[in-house]
Amino acid sequence: MEILVCVKRVPDTAENEIEVNSDGTDIDRDDLVYSVNEWDNYAVEEAIQIRDNVGGNVTVVSVGDEESEEVIRREMAMGADQGVLLSDDAFNDSDGKGIASILKAEIEKGKFDLIMTGAQADDGAGQVGGMLAAMLDLPYASLVNTIEITDDKKIKVGREVEGGNIEMNEIELPCVLSIQTGINEPRYVGIRGIRKVASVEIPVHGTSDLGLASDAVGEAGANVKKVDYFIPDTGEGAEILEGSTEEIIDKLVEYLKAKGGIK
Amino acid sequence: MAQIYAYIVHKGGVADDTALELITAAKKIDPDASVSAIVTGSGADLEAVCKDVATTYNEVIKIDNAAITYPNAEIIRGILVNILPGDAVLLLPHDTFGMDLGPGLSIKLESAFVADVVDFEGLDGSNLKIVRQEFSGQVSTHMLCDIGSGAVVNIRPGAFAPDESKSASGEIVDKSSEAGDLAARRTFLETVVAEVGDVDITKSEVLVSIGRGIEDEDNIEIANDLAEALGADVSCSRPIVDSKWLEKSRQVGTSGQTVKPKVYLACGISGSFQHLGGIKGSPFMVAVNKNIKAPIFQVADVGIVEDMLEFLPELTEKINDM
Ligand SMILES: Cc1cc2nc3c(=O)[nH]c(=O)nc-3n(C[C@H](O)[C@H](O)[C@H](O)COP(=O)(O)OP(=O)(O)OC[C@H]3O[C@@H](n4cnc5c(N)ncnc54)[C@H](O)[C@@H]3O)c2cc1C
Numbered sequence: 001m002e003i004l005v006c007v008k009r010v011p012d013t014a015e016n017e018i019e020v021n022s023d024g025t026d027i028d029r030d031d032l033v034y035s036v037n038e039w040d041n042y043a044v045e046e047a048i049q050i051r052d053n054v055g056g057n058v059t060v061v062s063v064g065d066e067e068s069e070e071v072i073r074r075e076m077a078m079g080a081d082q083g084v085l086l087s088d089d090a091f092n093d094s095d096g097k098g099i100a101s102i103l104k105a106e107i108e109k110g111k112f113d114l115i116m117t118g119a120q121a122d123d124g125a126g127q128v129g130g131m132l133a134a135m136l137d138l139p140y141a142s143l144v145n146t147i148e149i150t151d152d153k154k155i156k157v158g159r160e161v162e163g164g165n166i167e168m169n170e171i172e173l174p175c176v177l178s179i180q181t182g183i184n185e186p187r188y189v190g191i192r193g194i195r196k197v198a199s200v201e202i203p204v205h206g207t208s209d210l211g212l213a214s215d216a217v218g219e220a221g222a223n224v225k226k227v228d229y230f231i232p233d234t235g236e237g238a239e240i241l242e243g244s245t246e247e248i249i250d251k252l253v254e255y256l257k258a259k260g261g262i263k
Numbered sequence: 264m265a266q267i268y269a270y271i272v273h274k275g276g277v278a279d280d281t282a283l284e285l286i287t288a289a290k291k292i293d294p295d296a297s298v299s300a301i302v303t304g305s306g307a308d309l310e311a312v313c314k315d316v317a318t319t320y321n322e323v324i325k326i327d328n329a330a331i332t333y334p335n336a337e338i339i340r341g342i343l344v345n346i347l348p349g350d351a352v353l354l355l356p357h358d359t360f361g362m363d364l365g366p367g368l369s370i371k372l373e374s375a376f377v378a379d380v381v382d383f384e385g386l387d388g389s390n391l392k393i394v395r396q397e398f399s400g401q402v403s404t405h406m407l408c409d410i411g412s413g414a415v416v417n418i419r420p421g422a423f424a425p426d427e428s429k430s431a432s433g434e435i436v437d438k439s440s441e442a443g444d445l446a447a448r449r450t451f452l453e454t455v456v457a458e459v460g461d462v463d464i465t466k467s468e469v470l471v472s473i474g475r476g477i478e479d480e481d482n483i484e485i486a487n488d489l490a491e492a493l494g495a496d497v498s499c500s501r502p503i504v505d506s507k508w509l510e511k512s513r514q515v516g517t518s519g520q521t522v523k524p525k526v527y528l529a530c531g532i533s534g535s536f537q538h539l540g541g542i543k544g545s546p547f548m549v550a551v552n553k554n555i556k557a558p559i560f561q562v563a564d565v566g567i568v569e570d571m572l573e574f575l576p577e578l579t580e581k582i583n584d585m
Contacts, residue, residue: 013533014475017554018401027402095567096366096376119362123397125378126315130366139337139448142363156452164457164511164519172426172448182505223375230444232396232403232558238550238566245574248567249581253548255495255565259547261469262582263494 001056001149003047003078004112006103007040008134009064010122024228034085036071039118042080042177045186046147047116048079054149057081059110063091063102069202076200077193078186088206090214095222100131102217105210107136113152115176119143129178139171142178264293264386265350265410268324270301271316272334276308276313281356281418283425288354288418291383292391299324300433301346301353303339305332317433319426321323321363325437332444337447344371345443350413352391357417358487358517362534365417374413377406381422386410399535400558419536420517460512462496469495469526472515474538475502476531476552476571483508485575486530492582498522500532500547516541530571534559551575 011018015033020026036044047058048062056079062068065087072083086102107115115133120126126142133140146158146166153173158166160180171177207214213221215221241248256262269285271278282300289298299436300320302313305327317323324346349354349372355361357379369376381403382394389411396403408414464470471490473501477483483497490497497513504514515522516538523544530551532538539562542548550563551571560566 013398013401017556018398021554027398088496096378097370100370124395124399126362127376127378130363134340134367134370140363140367141449143359150337158455159359159363160518161454161514162517163521164514166455166457168452168455170450170452175448181501185507223412224377225407227392227407229397229402229404232400232561238560238563239550240555240560240566240568241292243568245577248569249578252565252567252578253581253585255528255547255549256545259526261493261495261528261547261549262585 001050001114002110003051003056003114003116004059004061004107004110005043005047005075006115006117006128007044007060007062007075008037008072008118008121009034009062009068010037020229020231024230025189027229034067034071036074037118037121039120039179041075041186042181042183043116043118044075044078044080045184045185046179047114049184050114050147050149056113059084061103061106063094063099066204066249069174072139072202073197073200074189074194075208077189078194083201083202085204086206086210087204090207090218093219093222093225094217095224096125096127097131097223098221099216100128100135101221102210102212103132105212106205107132113173114155115174117176119178119180126178129176133176138177139175140177141169141171141175143180144177144181145180147177147183154193197262230260232249264296265352265413267292267298267352267354268301268347269298269320269354270356270361271312272356273302273304273308273312276311278312279356280425281358281420282316283319283427284420284423285354285356285418286426286473287423288380288383291423292352295320296441301343303325303331303334303342305329305560313435317431317435318429319431323433323435324425325435325439326442327437327439328442328445333451334360335447335449335451336360337449338445339399340368341365341444342442343368344482346438346441347413349373349374350411352413353409355415355417357419361417365415368413369530371522372413372415373424375408375410376415377408378417379419381419384406387546396467399533401533401556421536421540457511460510462513463519464498464513464515464522467496467498467522467524469528470491470498470515470524471495471530472498472500472532473503473530474500474532477503478531478572480506480508481571485572485579487577488502489575491580492579495528500538529559529563530575532559533557534562
């Protein structure tokens, strides 16, 4: 099975407080810790497990600046066979459709049976997988949390739907799947793994390598544009209990008694 | 302004709550818009949903076919491409169905796509001003979406108030014959229903709920101790289940359980909409989080800015001493 997984380098929300910069044009990116998008990591783990079970090859591909090379390398240390970085200043400010167009151009250069993305990334849009599938005219399933390889023509996939129920589908290959967390337990990547792939060459493809028209991607090709960032102002907000920990606990206990939290 | 359409999600002959929310969203785009509901499915269930939705929408477009008794997004995409005009603005709920259908549909319609919209701030020419959130609600953004050649817009469930006026008497228009080719390369097999766990958190009056802030599996003991002192049950956010630290039946949220306790203690939980979507009946919510900017503080009644790993044991001790 030839598998391609799309990965993205994102600010790690467990390690950072996300704040808006002073002019509201972006989040404050100074001192941010980055990592591979959580959902993508599950997708790469799944790809590696499938390859180990039925044979084949796993490629990871990322659209981003040169620093995205580090997440490609990390996923290769995890076990992906090769990586490609799609990078060009012309890609800046692409919308979801622009990103999908860039990925499509790379994917069409190869021959893949299975293409995977994470269910969503930092912007919470969850759009690239479905757009890519439609552009490539391949069948698609989102929020996949089980994959069963039946044969080389079709597979069975479970989609996670409301209430934790799973919708089982049969889907023809080649296809595009977006992967939901919980499908597996992504393996730990040790320093030895990272060292092993440290000097592997990662090809970088830009607009001309991919045969893309420059007005099809980036800001020129976007019909959805981000204007600014701001801090949401929703609801009244909680009453923040103040004082020493002891005082806070006393106040909380009163509330819990009043509201039925302590019997 | 182009015609606005709302896709109605339904199950067992009953329209989803989002059926009443999408019309509010549409009116926020354009108060004068005429909004058509699209209802796909088959048989008596479909008929019941169409009649119900007609009390809210002025027009209900019905597509009846046995091939979509189960809403297969691939087939429905093909149908929508056949029946929608090129400049249509289509609203979908940003749920597991809308996420499956929306992005690919926008490509086939050659129109714009925006996911998980929480608000609209008017139209400037052909540019629709949209409010979204990023990083699980930690920051918001304004976006401009050019709807000149149509748009598919996924609306966050619960973000717009339901229109419960039932003031319409819509006409049901049967467009089943315009559905076109219903072949699909993805076929629905069955729904596997989630397992029930040892504790039914949907019945709990008090929940000590833990999120990624618990940091380590061994720390779950801290939550168990507090729950025991309170006579409560332990529930959690999704990452705890993904790590296999607690079973799926303990997960609160849209892809977990819907709970309605009297008191909900959210500890080390950021407050993503998928998590909050599983909490009904507005319980008294206490949030313990070391980050004052965590979105959970915007919805909680009482907030405590502390490290939960230190705070919860002290709270437990106090309660045990009472
Ligand atoms: C289709 C779909 C369905 C989903 N369904 C669900 C669902 O049903 N339920 C669900 O929960 N999620 C669901 N999610 C995931 C959801 O989007 C969030 O990723 C998840 O809820 C985040 O969990 P969290 O709040 O525990 O973790 P995080 O967002 O990582 O938040 C952890 C919080 O803990 C705080 N913290 C860290 N350390 C400490 C400490 N020592 N003391 C105090 N505070 C601390 C941090 O400040 C942070 O606010 C779904 C996602 C998708 C895409």
